[in-house]
Amino acid sequence: MGKAIRLSGLIILLATLLAPAGLAAQETRRHSMLVLDQSDRRDAFYYQVFAGLRDAVSAHGHAPTTVYTESLDLNRFGGETYQDGFRRFLEEKYRDRPIGVVVAVGAAALELAIRWRPQLWPNTPIVFALVEEADFRRMRPPPDVTGSILSLKFKDAVTAARAVVPKLNTVVVVGADWEQQVLFHNWKDQVAAGIPGLDIVEIVGRPMPDVIEQLAALPDHSAIIYTGLYSDGKGNYYPPSDALAAVAAKAHRPIVVAAETLLEPGGIGGFVIVPSLIGADAAQRALRILDGEAPESLPPSVIDAVKPIFNWRQMRRWNVSEANLPQGSEIRFREPSFLERYRWRAIALGTALLVQTLLIGFLLHERLMRRKAEVDASNQQSQLAHINRQATAGELSSSIAHELNQPLGSILTNAESAELILSSPAPDLQEVREIISDIKRDDLRASEVIRRMRSLLKRAPFEKKEIDLNQTMREAFDFLKLQASARNVAIYLQTSPQTLWVKGDPVQLQQVILNLAVNSMDAMAKMPYGRTIIGRTEVNGAASAVISICDSGPGIPQERLNEIFDPFFTTKEQGMGIGLSIARTIVLAHSGQIWAENQSGGGAAFHLSLPLAA
Ligand code: ADP
16 A cells, blocks of 8 residues: 555656646646737727737637737726726726736737736736837836837838829828827827928828818828827717728828728728737737746747738729839739639630631631532533533534525525526516525524524523523424434424523523433434424423423333433443433522433423522
């Protein structure tokens, strides 16, 4: 038993020796802090100080820390009686709440904290924040009081004013009475000392209506430096940010400010205090003390919590270029440009447009190429058609020669007769006149033959005009007449009693008719007798006209009825196989149709239907 006691005593001793050095101090400090604000914590600026502090405490994490806050509200309240009453209030309120560290926010709060400490929080370290350099020097706090010192220079505000008004010659300092200003009261001397080459107008400690009236009439090259207004002088108090909003609405010059929280209500910016940094620094010092560090080991130091920050909206209003701002300036409230705001939509739209443009380009190119191919094809077709016509004309040449010979022969005979009559002693002039008129008629016949031949052979571009299909058919059959009789074929033409107006190229359509008729003659060449071709034109309903060429030949084998229209399909020894394919191309170009069939009584029938002209 006695052995066991000795052993446990040894363990306790060892544990004590191995424990961290600061443990003893930590045990004596309560993890609690009292934040004493000199102002009203609900004001945006002090709220941000507190937010910075609270965030740092939350981030600390390893020991729960109780944070109490009290606002002294010294912008609005003051005097010995008030202060004494507040002290007693604190004494009562925190009687049973031990405080590990007091955090004083602002020089005035620090002053009171130091004064009240012996009575309220004996031996409790104090951490201060938001204490201006000059105040710190004046107060010379004891060594167990630590914190961050703020350096606020009036000349920095002037530098900012020069950045926003390039030819600055006047600054107007606007604020509450210097004595009432808890943060900027040290600027009183700096303002009084003046800045070379600059007029400084003070509108300090004036009632709000006066301030607004004076600000409405400022010279061009001037800027306002706003430190803070808290009351209208008639017992009405307001947060300095609200007062700034009222001033900014009336002032027609840019307003340089010295606190981050004054940017949004209308300040153009400047070297501004960032309150959350100050709160965070105070929290870190306080937590280290609560964790056991001696306040003396954390000496006061100047904090880097004043940053050049500007308000983009006000910069636009006063036409301030970003390039004029002090180096390292941050710009707040920048509104994204149209492109930045709609970046993805713009990219999507741009891509869609690009794709569309490429597609259109591609399609246009395709169309161009197709057109070219069509033109090439059509050139080749018209060349082929021309060759085909030449071939047809060749086939018809013997009959054409015959057709020409007839009128020429009778012209000769008539001319010889006329000669004879004229050489007689008493020529019968009346007879001569008749002979001459016969000669003229024959001559016209001959030239008509030549005209038809030429029109068939001419290589004209495809040209549609309104024509009468009956007429076209008649001319083509006239052409065929002699050839038919030479080949012992009887040809008949039955035209529709009604004029068949279609839009077409008469030469090309004649070529189709000739091709079909010559094919029929070829097909019947081996027949000993009964070679017949019947041509017919008729209306089909109200919309189309149909031409038919029927023969009494052997017909077309059923399986070849479609094949025969293919290019180069031929069953003839000397055939080219292009006649029907050209015929089909021509008919299709007239928006028509061509087909072949075998007649029930024998022989082939070719039909082509063409739309009637409206
Ligand atoms: P080609 O006359 O040079 O042969 P076509 O394209 O004009 O070329 O005719 C193609 C083929 O169609 C002919 O070789 C023939 O076999 C057939 N054909 C055309 N017309 C008739 C017809 N009226 N009767 C019988 N077969 C025909």
